[in-house]
Amino acid sequence: MGGGRGVLFALALVSLCLCQYMHSHSSTS
Known part of the structure; x- marks a missing residue:
């Protein structure tokens, strides 16, 4: 218990x- 949460x-x-x-x-104007 406590593996899926860590991955999330x-x-x-x-x-x-x-x-x-x-x-x-992206902001390279």
Whole structure:
């Protein structure tokens, strides 16, 4: 008990990081 939650948390963190990373690299005006 406590494996699925960890995976979900990691996925959420990676998703957020990716979103921020893409946004940071997208604003190159």
